[in-house]
Amino acid sequence: MKDKPKKLCKLMKKDIEKEEFQEYIKLIKDATHVCKKCGRASNNEKGLCSPKKIQ
């Protein structure tokens, strides 16, 4: 499962382990998109299941 690209929305659905928390911070830093479905924000729209640009 380690090779799979990190999906923020999916990441949030399970408990974030400490090592993944750093990954999570990278994804939400300077967020450019928000997920219309989950309300998560991310700088990588590919990590969101229903991305919408914030600006």
Ligand SMILES: [Zn+2]
């Ligand atoms: Zn989502």
